[in-house]
Amino acid sequence: MQYLPQLIASGISIGMIYAVVAFGYQLTFATSKTLNFGQGEALALGGLTGWSVTTWLIAHGIGVGVAYLLMIPIVLIFGMLQGAVVERLGVRQAIKTKSEAGWIMATIALGIIFKNLAENIWGRDALKFPSPLPEAALTFGSVRIQPMEIAIVIGALAMMLAVELFNRRSIFGKAVVATANDRDAAGLMGINTGLVIAFSYALSSMAAAFAGVLVAPITTAGVSSAAVLGLKAFAVAIIGGLSSGLGVIVGGLILGITETMTGYFISTGYKDVPGLVLLLLVLSFKPSGLFGKATIKKV
Amino acid sequence: MTLSKLSLILIASSFLTSAYAADPIKVGLSGPFTGGSSSMGVSMRDGVKLAVTEINKAGGVLGREIQLVERDDEAKNEVGVQVAQELISKEGVVATLGYVNTGVALGSQRFYQEAEIPVINNVATGSVVTKQFLGGDFKNNYVFRNSANDTIQSAMIASEAVTKQGFKKPAILADSTNYGKLGTTDLTAALTKLNITPVATEKFNIGDTDMTAQVLRAKEAGADVILTYALGPELAQVANAMAKLGWKVPVIGSWALSMASFIDTAGPNGDGAMMPETFIQVPSTPKRKAFIEAYQSTYKIDRMPSPVSAAQGYDSVYLLAAAIKQAGSTDGPKIREALENLNDKIEGVVTTYDHPFSAADHEAISANIPVFGVVKGGRVVPMHPEDLEGANALRVKPKG
Numbered sequence: 001m002q003y004l005p006q007l008i009a010s011g012i013s014i015g016m017i018y019a020v021v022a023f024g025y026q027l028t029f030a031t032s033k034t035l036n037f038g039q040g041e042a043l044a045l046g047g048l049t050g051w052s053v054t055t056w057l058i059a060h061g062i063g064v065g066v067a068y069l070l071m072i073p074i075v076l077i078f079g080m081l082q083g084a085v086v087e088r089l090g091v092r093q094a095i096k097t098k099s100e101a102g103w104i105m106a107t108i109a110l111g112i113i114f115k116n117l118a119e120n121i122w123g124r125d126a127l128k129f130p131s132p133l134p135e136a137a138l139t140f141g142s143v144r145i146q147p148m149e150i151a152i153v154i155g156a157l158a159m160m161l162a163v164e165l166f167n168r169r170s171i172f173g174k175a176v177v178a179t180a181n182d183r184d185a186a187g188l189m190g191i192n193t194g195l196v197i198a199f200s201y202a203l204s205s206m207a208a209a210f211a212g213v214l215v216a217p218i219t220t221a222g223v224s225s226a227a228v229l230g231l232k233a234f235a236v237a238i239i240g241g242l243s244s245g246l247g248v249i250v251g252g253l254i255l256g257i258t259e260t261m262t263g264y265f266i267s268t269g270y271k272d273v274p275g276l277v278l279l280l281l282v283l284s285f286k287p288s289g290l291f292g293k294a295t296i297k298k299v
Numbered sequence: 300m301t302l303s304k305l306s307l308i309l310i311a312s313s314f315l316t317s318a319y320a321a322d323p324i325k326v327g328l329s330g331p332f333t334g335g336s337s338s339m340g341v342s343m344r345d346g347v348k349l350a351v352t353e354i355n356k357a358g359g360v361l362g363r364e365i366q367l368v369e370r371d372d373e374a375k376n377e378v379g380v381q382v383a384q385e386l387i388s389k390e391g392v393v394a395t396l397g398y399v400n401t402g403v404a405l406g407s408q409r410f411y412q413e414a415e416i417p418v419i420n421n422v423a424t425g426s427v428v429t430k431q432f433l434g435g436d437f438k439n440n441y442v443f444r445n446s447a448n449d450t451i452q453s454a455m456i457a458s459e460a461v462t463k464q465g466f467k468k469p470a471i472l473a474d475s476t477n478y479g480k481l482g483t484t485d486l487t488a489a490l491t492k493l494n495i496t497p498v499a500t501e502k503f504n505i506g507d508t509d510m511t512a513q514v515l516r517a518k519e520a521g522a523d524v525i526l527t528y529a530l531g532p533e534l535a536q537v538a539n540a541m542a543k544l545g546w547k548v549p550v551i552g553s554w555a556l557s558m559a560s561f562i563d564t565a566g567p568n569g570d571g572a573m574m575p576e577t578f579i580q581v582p583s584t585p586k587r588k589a590f591i592e593a594y595q596s597t598y599k600i601d602r603m604p605s606p607v608s609a610a611q612g613y614d615s616v617y618l619l620a621a622a623i624k625q626a627g628s629t630d631g632p633k634i635r636e637a638l639e640n641l642n643d644k645i646e647g648v649v650t651t652y653d654h655p656f657s658a659a660d661h662e663a664i665s666a667n668i669p670v671f672g673v674v675k676g677g678r679v680v681p682m683h684p685e686d687l688e689g690a691n692a693l694r695v696k697p698k699g
Contacts, residue, residue: 003515006544010511124334126532128564135566137543146543218539219508220532220564228506263512269475269502271512 005143007260013149015256016156020211021233022240022248023160024204029242030180031193031200034091034103038111039208040230042082045114046209047221048122050075051129058130068132068213075209083205086110087198095197111230118223126222133217152214157249159210163203164245176200235279241289250291254278323366324359324629326351326619327386327395329407330422331374336530338559339399342605343422344369345598346612347396349590352597354616360623365616368392372403379403383410392416393629396615399608401425402477408432412441415631417622417638420444421615422608424452424553425481429661441635443656445618445649445663446611447577452553452669453485453528454492455575459671460524460551461493470499470522472513472537474529482528482553498522503533510540518546527552531560538565538572549573557672557679559604569674576672577649577664578610579679583687590648602678614647618655618663621645650695665696 021043025035036042050071057067090106093099133147167173178186179196187193212221219225232255240251255275263271282289328347330340348367355364368390372379379398386392387410395411398404399422411418412432418441420428426449432440460466471486473479483500490497499520501513514537517525525541525548527534534556541547549571555561556574565572580603582588587610594609595601603609619634621643626633638656645652655663670686672679681687 003519006515007511010509014509119333123337125337125560126564128566135539135542137545139545144543144545215508219536225506225508260509260512264515267502268513268516272504 002142003264005141007264008257009143009145009149011257011260012253013145013152013256014259015236015252015254016153016249017211017215017229017252018233018236018255019248019252020156020159020214021208021229022237022252023163023245024207024211025234025237026242026245026248027163027200027204027207028091028197029237031176031183032091032095032197034095035107035234036083036086036091036201036204037104037107037230037234038086038114039204039233040226040228041111041114041118041223042079042086042205042208043212043215043229044221044223044226045082045118046075046079046205046212047129047216048118048127048212048223049078049209050213050216051122051127051221054130064130065132067130072210072213075213076206079206079209080202082114082209083202084198086205087201091197091201092194111226115223115226122222124222124224126220126224129213129216129221131217146218148217152218155214156211159207160245160249163207172199232275235275238279238289239282241292243293244289244291247289247291251289323364324361324623325366325368325390325392326616327382327390327392327397328367328369329372329379329382329386329395329397329403330399331403332369332371334374336374336399336558338531338604339422339608340371340374340397342603343397343399343608343612345594346609347421347616349593349597349609350613350616350620353593354620360620361627361629365620372398372400372407374400374403376402376406379407380410383407387411387414387416393623393631394419394619394634396421396612396619398423398428400478401428401481404428405431408442412437415439415441415635417441417443417619417631417635419615419619419638420446421611422446424449425478426450426485427481433661439632439635439658440661441631443618443638443661443663445615445655446607447554447575447664447669448662449482449485449553451664451666452575453482453489454666455669455671456486456526456551456553457489457493457495459573459575460526460549461490461495464524464549466524466549467495468498468521468523469495469526470501470517470520470524471497471526472501472503472510472517472529473527474533475502475504476530478530479528486526486528497526503529503537505530505533507533508536510536511544513537514540514544514546518544522548524548525550525552527556529553530555531558531562532564534558534561534572535564535569538568542568554607554669556674557605557607559602562674562677562679566677570676572674573671573682574679575669576607576679577669578607579670579672579681579687580606581681581687583692586646587648606679610648614645614649614652614663617645617647618652651693653695654698655696663696668694668696670694 053071091103094102137144175191236251240247370382394417404423473483499517551573554574556572622637626637671682673682
């Protein structure tokens with residue numbers, strides 16, 4: 001039991017990454033009722049782009065910490081562009097024709113294309129990402145945490161908060177909220193809902209790309225882990241509910257902590273099982289997620 | 300068909316055969332040149348190419364050049380199978396070198412066995428690799444190896460940890476692939492022989508990045524040493540998790556601890572990791588010195604990504620060339636026979652091969668050949684320098 005706080009701390013930092021990616025799922029679901037199944041790949045692409053920019057800056061004599069900070073806005077813009085491409089090529093047509101499943105196949109296909117692209121540009125080896133913070137662990141009582149793990153939690157929360165504030169305060173954010181509430185009515189009120197949906201895809205990939213550069217200093221950058229992360233984040237979005245911001249944070253923490261706990265208390269061979277069992281339970285008893293609002297779909 | 304036409308065809312075909320005699324000897328090369336085990340695959344390929352260039356410069360074999368047909372098997376079993384079929388049917392190779400991944404070797408070798416074309420495994424270490432077609436219904440075995448198999452490595456790991464360094468409570472950390480599973484079995488068996496039971500046996504998946512639970516379990520079980528059977532990227536995460544948790548016990552494991560992906564990703568956290576090596580980048584014999592210098596100048600690098608793979612790749616070419624020369628033919632069964640009865644002593648980088656194979660024994664590397672290496676400042680250096688000094692430097696497989 002003495003390691004309980006340590007296990008929870010490690011679970012929190014993994015869980016927050018799941019939460020950011022799951023948050024990305026939410027953004028597009030809110031406006032268009034569609035999801036980008038290439039979220040894992042968007043995360044990997046963000047990490048790899050960040051790696052290229054950071055190493056390039058370091059090679060030009062800029063310190064690691066400054067290079068990392070300078071890299072972030074570039075990666076955010078890259079993520080937005082990548083998301084816009086996904087929306088344009090994979091989703092817009094499906095929404096226009098009211099296709100039920102077209103966007104599922106299209107976003108998965110685009111994810112695979114992005115993965116292959118990344119493999120050709122950066123190779124399939126995981127790349128060591130220079131850490132902007134010291135790698136030595138800090139000690140809090142019996143818990144030891146790497147500074148970067150704390151940065152992950154703070155960074156993830158800050159980004160989700162920033163997007164929420166933007167949606168609530170700015171005029172453009174209000175258009176997003178309006179579209180999320182009722183797309184047809186928003187359209188009648190003169191809101192360009194197509195643009196809003198494209199924007200939500202850009203934001204969603206931006207969140208994933210940001211998550212990519214947050215985790216990379218700890219986990220290395222590479223496409224090999226993209227699919228697994230994307231899937232786990234999807235589980236988090238389902239557990240927490242696709243319409244609740246608080247839901248993904250709680251869902252992410254639940255999944256992250258269950259994983260480390262199971263690994264320690266049951267067996268490291270079955271680490272991933274309880275999270276998926278939880279997913280099945282939620283789907284059976286509360287399909288809209290722990291925090292989600294039940295919706296009735298009229299056909 | 301008139302007689303004159305027939306004779307024309309005969310003359311033409313005789314020209315074709317004479318032209319064919321000077322054709323190069325095609326040798327297949329299959330390995331992962333991209334992906335997680337690519338540092339081993341690429342080093343192996345570069346070692347092989349170095350040897351082939353040398354042999355061709357000296358006039359080739361049987362007066363013919365050796366031509367390599369390289370294929371990337373991506374460490375995937377199904378790709379390996381495709382490559383094997385292509386090399387055999389389309390390219391018509393006389394033998395194939397390579398295989399880094401035990402699973403790929405096991406999946407692909409049956410095609411060579413059926414076609415009676417020899418395979419020399421120069422990196423894959425799974426104990427079963429050379430035993431797949433041994434005895435039973437198989438009259439002859441076409442699979443050879445010149446790397447240190449897992450039975451040898453696990454016994455060395457166990458005896459280094461328990462007998463030499465006196466640890467009594469080892470914990471095994473292995474990945475959940477075939478490599479890790481078979482290695483765990485071999486390690487547990489080797490420990491049992493020394494009357495030791497591991498205090499913990501923990502698993503992780505390829506691509507796992509958080510090893511907190513595994514490391515904590517080993518720590519809680521009171522382990523005084525960590526024994527590993529996994530690949531570079533995950534081993535680096537184990538080393539990083541140990542550093543994060545502030546737990547310092549020695550790490551001893553299979554030779555994957557010498558992978559560049561472990562050393563580079565773990566950085567200072569990987570220092571002190573120990574592993575059995577058939578070759579360490581140290582010029583302890585004239586042959587090794589020449590090899591290291593040739594490799595460095597050809598590929599313009601200082602540190603070989605995987606010295607073991609490079610050296611074994613290089614040696615495998617010389618073993619094959621000697622066999623073709625002795626057989627006087629590129630006929631598969633004749634090459635196999637020659638490999639099993641090699642008369643010439645072959646001075647290689649890893650060892651001097653004096654009758655390395657026999658009909659019953661297809662393993663060129665014996666337990667006395669590998670020595671322990673240790674990671675120090677981003678490189679692998681000999682752990683017991685006396686292992687590679689004076690008469691100890693050249694370790695030869697005992698006769699028998």
